[in-house]
Amino acid sequence: MLTIYGVYRSRASRNFWLLAELGMEFEHVPVIQAYRLPDPTAEDAPFHTQSPGFLSISPAGAVPVLRDGDFVLSESLAMNLYIARKAGGPLAPADERENALMEQWALYGATSIEAHALAVLYAHAEGRAKTPEGEAEIAAEVARLRRPLGVVNSHLREHGNMVGSRFTVADINMAEILRYAQAEPGLIAGYPAIEAWLAACQARPGFKAMWDKRLAEPA
Template structure:
């Protein structure tokens, strides 16, 4: 049985690699890079990227990450994590249909309520070259995050986790989305101390640290 994860560390593939580390899964890593980061994607010596013909055979959408799990191909990082958790079980997986519903709800919530705004704070305050940043867009995105972060803070008030009173795949999925705002809009977290503490606890886990160490070692 072979699990292959396609995608570089400086991408949403971190979510899947972190979970694989938590589950103790052996996997093959294919470090496909975003085509926009390649100086000349059509060059003969270009690294494998999201528009390479060989990768488009894996994911015709041309996005990372994707996985090939012994012939079963799946795209979308949050869905991949839900699949891997369910397949391999254990305390990180939903224990019943209600927890499955909550896992899907929170994963979709993170993608729809938070991710675009969190990324815009990161891109337009930190990641993009100065000439390409839009300060007004970043400020509006940060302001838009206040309400969902308050919702998340309230959800964590019961026991510090999102599902079942324990660390699960849901915490990985949601924290990896909120992580962008840690760098892009750190001022938001004073108002949501439970979110801040939860992020710190998630990122203190050995499996996260192993993923992050590999990410730091990857070329920017």
């Protein structure tokens, strides 16, 4: 059985969403980010990313991490691709070309979109969006997002989904990256194909099951 180390309020959300879609049983070991704790060194601190027991699994001290027997894998996008291939079925790549395309889009999302979308999300979450500095930061990040969002929008307008013209793990990976950009009002609405596709993705029972558990966790 797979073991996932992490919490729902982390990039593990994309792994938990996929597992919900697959109906796959797994073991969940909650590991909270150390920066979210007032004192990670306290004796009563929960298991966290700087706990020695977790660092023995993940020297990088970051969640999520997957364990499958004696195989350990980090990086949530790679974890999702591994889980999908292991499970097989329509969410997995049908052949090597689809596998390559799923890897391509995961890398594109990670390198061209995620950091800028997260910066927008943090500006809103930390209450800086209505300050002059925050507005300037968001404007700069949104400008950097225009080109990659246009690329994804054009692709979805033509194909409907990220790979294979059907819902797959590639959609989960990209949807969870683009979710961060939804923090900026009106941004996603400027890309109609993304907006419609993202709404369909987030209407799925698998997403809703993940999201309910995410909301149930302490912020």
